Structure formats: C-alpha cells, structure tokens
Amino acid sequence: MGAKSVRKFHPNAALTNKALTSLATDLKEQLGSTAPPADGSGDTGTTTTGTTTTTGTTTTNVSDPTAPETMAQLDRSLVQAIGLGKAAKQFTQGARADGLAVPGRFGTEVVARLLGLRLNHPAAQDFLELRPQDPATRAETAYSAAQILDLGLLADSWQIAEVKSLAADFTLPQVNDWQRQILKVAFSKIGMPYIWGGTSDNTETDFGVTARGGYDCSGFVWRVYKLQSYPAEGGLASTLKGRTTYTMSVEVPRSKRISFQKLQPADVIFFGSRGPSSKGSQVFHTAIYVGNGWFIQSSDRGVALAQLTGWYKKKFAWGRRPLREAGLQP
Numbered sequence: 478m479g480a481k482s483v484r485k486f487h488p489n490a491a492l493t494n495k496a497l498t499s500l501a502t503d504l505k506e507q508l509g510s511t512a513p514p515a516d517g518s519g520d521t522g523t524t525t526t527g528t529t530t531t532t533g534t535t536t537t538n539v540s541d542p543t544a545p546e547t548m549a550q551l552d553r554s555l556v557q558a559i560g561l562g563k564a565a566k567q568f569t570q571g572a573r574a575d576g577l578a579v580p581g582r583f584g585t586e587v588v589a590r591l592l593g594l595r596l597n598h599p600a601a602q603d604f605l606e607l608r609p610q611d612p613a614t615r616a617e618t619a620y621s622a623a624q625i626l627d628l629g630l631l632a633d634s635w636q637i638a639e640v641k642s643l644a645a646d647f648t649l650p651q652v653n654d655w656q657r658q659i660l661k662v663a664f665s666k667i668g669m670p671y672i673w674g675g676t677s678d679n680t681e682t683d684f685g686v687t688a689r690g691g692y693d694c695s696g697f698v699w700r701v702y703k704l705q706s707y708p709a710e711g712g713l714a715s716t717l718k719g720r721t722t723y724t725m726s727v728e729v730p731r732s733k734r735i736s737f738q739k740l741q742p743a744d745v746i747f748f749g750s751r752g753p754s755s756k757g758s759q760v761f762h763t764a765i766y767v768g769n770g771w772f773i774q775s776s777d778r779g780v781a782l783a784q785l786t787g788w789y790k791k792k793f794a795w796g797r798r799p800l801r802e803a804g805l806q807p
Contacts, residue, residue: 486615486619487615488614488615488616488619489614489615489616490614490615491545491546491612491613491614491615492545492546492551492612492613492614492615492617492618493542493543493544493545493546494541494542494543494544494545494546495542495543496615496618497546497550497551497554497613497618498542498554500554500558500618500622501554501555501557501558502558504555504558504559504622504625504626505558505559507626508559508625508626508628508629508630508631509630509631509632510558510559510560510631545612545613546612546613547609547610547611547612547613548607548608548609548610548611548612548613548617548668549582549585549586549609549610549668550613551613551617551618551621552582552585552586552588552589552594552609552621552668553565553582553585555589555594555621555622555625556585556588556589557585558625559625559628559631559637560631560637561588561637561640561641561644563641563644564584564588564640564641564643564644564645565584565585565587565588565644566584567584567644567645567647568583568584568587568588568644568647568782569583569584571644571647571648571649572647572649572664574648574649575649575650575651575652575657576657577649577652577657577660577661577664578661578664579661579664579665579667580664580665580667582609582667582668583664583667586609586667586668586781587667587781587782588640588644589621589668590668590778590779590781590782591640591643591781591782592624592625592628592636592640593624593778594620594621594624594625595617595620595621595670595778595779596617596620597670597671597777597778597779600673600684600686601686602686603670603672603673603675603683603686603688603691604686604687604688604689606670606671606672606688606689606691607670607689608668608669608670608678608689608690608691609668609669611689643784647771648769649742649767649768649769649771650742650768650769652742652743652768653806655743655800655805655806656741656742656743656800656806658707659701659702659742659743659765659800660742660743660765660767660773662700662701662705663697663701663765663767663773664773666678666692666697666700666701666775666780667773667780667781667782668779668780668781669690669691669692669775669779669780670688670690670691670692670779670780671691671692671693671775671776671777671778671779671780672688672690672691672692672693672696673686673693674693674696675688675690675691675692675693675696675775676692676696676699676700676704677690677692677700677704678690678691691775691779691780692775692780693775694722694762694763694764694774694775694776695720695721695722695725695763696720696775697764697765697774697775697780698717698725698745698763698764698765699717699720701765702714702716702717702745702799703717710803710805711803711804711805712803712804713799713800713803713805715803716799716802716803717745717799722747722760722761722762722763723757723758723760725745725747725763725797726747726749726757726760726763726794726795726797727757727760728797729797729802733797733798733802734795734796734797735795735796735797735798736753736795736796737753737785737790737793737796740766740785740796741766741768741798742766742767742768743765743766743798743799743800744765744766744796744797744798745763745764745765745766745796745797745798745799746763746764746765746766746772746785746793746795746796747760747762747763747793747794747795747796747797748760748761748762748763748764748789748792748793748794749761749792749794750792751794752791752792752793752794753793753794753795755794759794760794762774762776762792764783766785766796767782770784770785770786771783771784771785772784772785772789
C-alpha cells in the first residue's frame with residue numbers, strides 16, 4: 478500500500494480511496510481475477526453516481542483519493558476484486574427472498590467472513606476492533622490482503638469455489654412474522670466485531686477495555702432477545718434471564734430443549750464439548766439458527782453466517798425456542 482519499509486507503513490493510519498483502489502488492482506493482477514465491474518454485481522443497496530459512492534449510511538467522495546474508506550467498503554472492494562461480487566449478491570437475494578430486511582453490506586460481509594478476512598484481536602486489545610462503519614486502518618487492510626494472497630490463484634482455489642457453491646444454493650425457509658423480526662435484528666449486526674462482554678453497537682467498557690462496539694456470542698443473543706424492543710412482544714424479553722451462555726442453556730428444562738432435527742428459524746442454539754450429551758457446564762457457545770442449515774453467531778470472525786455442519790454439527794448440544802416460551806408462536 479505504498480510503504481517502502483515497516484517504519485513508514487503507519488498501521489493505524491486510515492485506508493484511503495487511492496490505496497484501496499491500488500490494492501484491488503494489484504490483487505486482480507496477482508491472482509488472475511476476472512472480476513466484473515463493481516457496480517451492479519455486488520450487494521444491492523450500493524450505488525455509484527458521479528462523484529460519490531454510497532454504501533449503507535456512508536458516503537465517500539470517489540473524486541478525492543485521500544478520502545478514508547470504511548471497513549464495509551474495504552470488504553466490498555476485496556470481495557469484488559477476487560470475483561465474488563455475484564456470490565455476495567446471491568447471499569443478499571437469498572436472505573431477502575421471503576421479505577427479510579438485510580443491510581446493504583450483508584452479502585459482502587457474509588463472503589468476507591466465510592473467507593476469514595477479519596482478524597479477531599485479543600480481548601485486551603478490543604479497542605482495535607472496528608465496526609463496518611468505522612474507517613479501515615492500513616493494518617486491518619494488510620491482514621485481509623494477506624489472507625486473500627494465501628488463497629493462491631483464484632481459478633485453483635477451493636475456498637473460492639466453495640463460497641461460490643454455497644452462495645448459488647443459499648436459500649432460507651419461509652418464516653412467520655415473529656421469526657422475521659428476530660432475524661431482521663440479528664442480520665442487522667452482520668460484520669460487527671467480536672468483543673468480549675460486548676452487547677451493543679456503541680461504545681462500551683467491558684472488563685476494563687473500552688471498545689467502539691460489538692458482541693461476544695451470548696452478548697449477541699442477549700441483544701437480539703433481551704435488549705431489543707419489539708411491538709407487542711409480551712414477555713419475550715423475560716425469557717432469557719441469565720447473561721452467560723451457560724445460564725441461557727440451562728434455563729429451559731430438558732423436556733423443552735430443541736433437538737437438531739426440530740430446529741426452526743430464530744431458535745437459540747448451544748454448543749457443548751460433548752455435543753448432544755453435554756451437561757450445562759460443558760456448553761461453551763451460543764448462536765441463533767437461521768434455517769436450511771445456516772446460523773448466525775458472533776465468533777472470532779465477528780457477527781457472521783456459518784453452516785451447521787461438520788464440527789459445529791458435532792458440537793451442537795440443544796436449542797431453545799424463546800418465541801414459544803413467550804407464547805408468540807406454537
């Protein structure tokens with residue numbers, strides 16, 4: 478990104494429009510990308526008009542090469558550069574097919590995190606974590622670029638092929654109005670960073686470390702079900718009583734636990750070291766089921782979609798259905 482030495486790199490400096498444009502061009506050349514033009518092939522909700530590019534709520538003057546780029550814009554540019562703009566659009570379209578509202582960055586954030594383009598900083602350095610709307614730093618950009626370079630030639634990359642396949646097949650089941658409201662809030666957090674103890678989009682000080690905003694796994698579930706207000710929600714907020722993953726997992730009796738085969742969209746799911754045979758004390762992670770084998774979580778890749786297959790399926794312990802517990806659905 479223009480630096481000739483480590484001393485001149487300035488890792489915490491903002492990524493500029495000029496630097497990002499140059500990086501995207503270099504990646505295309507080095508990796509053999511045949512990416513189509515950015516406009517029209519990526520996430521909907523992003524438009525280019527004359528001298529400004531608008532993504533979500535952020536507007537960048539593209540005629541100014543020194544203008545800073547946000548984390549969301551960084552991810553969008555990188556996803557486009559490696560030829561996955563169509564995949565990003567397919568994820569967005571799949572989520573919106575049944576009337577779900579998702580942010581404009583949804584598809585590119587799903588793709589970026591499936592490829593592991595984000596670095597999760599240690600808890601003591603959570604002040605370094607950046608939200609989608611925050612200006613991207615040169616350090617975060619360099620990490621993402623290194624992850625992309627590690628993919629090798631894009632035509633030969635199994636990771637690229639896998640993301641394309643997942644995007645092409647991505648659909649969500651029909652949901653009822655309450656499930657739609659829950660998933661809308663959950664999806665609105667896509668791309669937020671993992672913050673130990675975090676429960677908010679805004680600045681918090683957790684365990685002595687001040688962060689701009691973000692979520693840990695149970696904090697994400699807590700935000701969606703406990704802290705978020707919904708019209709005519711009745712007792713929904715009171716269904717979750719404890720803030721930790723362990724407490725959430727043992728609040729429901731065994732007879733009310735949801736098995737893997739009976740999961741429905743908006744169910745809260747738990748993972749344990751012994752899978753379905755886990756005790757409450759062995760539960761270590763929680764997330765929200767989306768449907769058709771997908772779930773949304775806050776993990777080392779931030780708030781992201783993941784498939785409930787492989788290791789996750791093996792470690793799946795049980796689920797619970799707060800919407801049913803609150804009497805909002807059968």
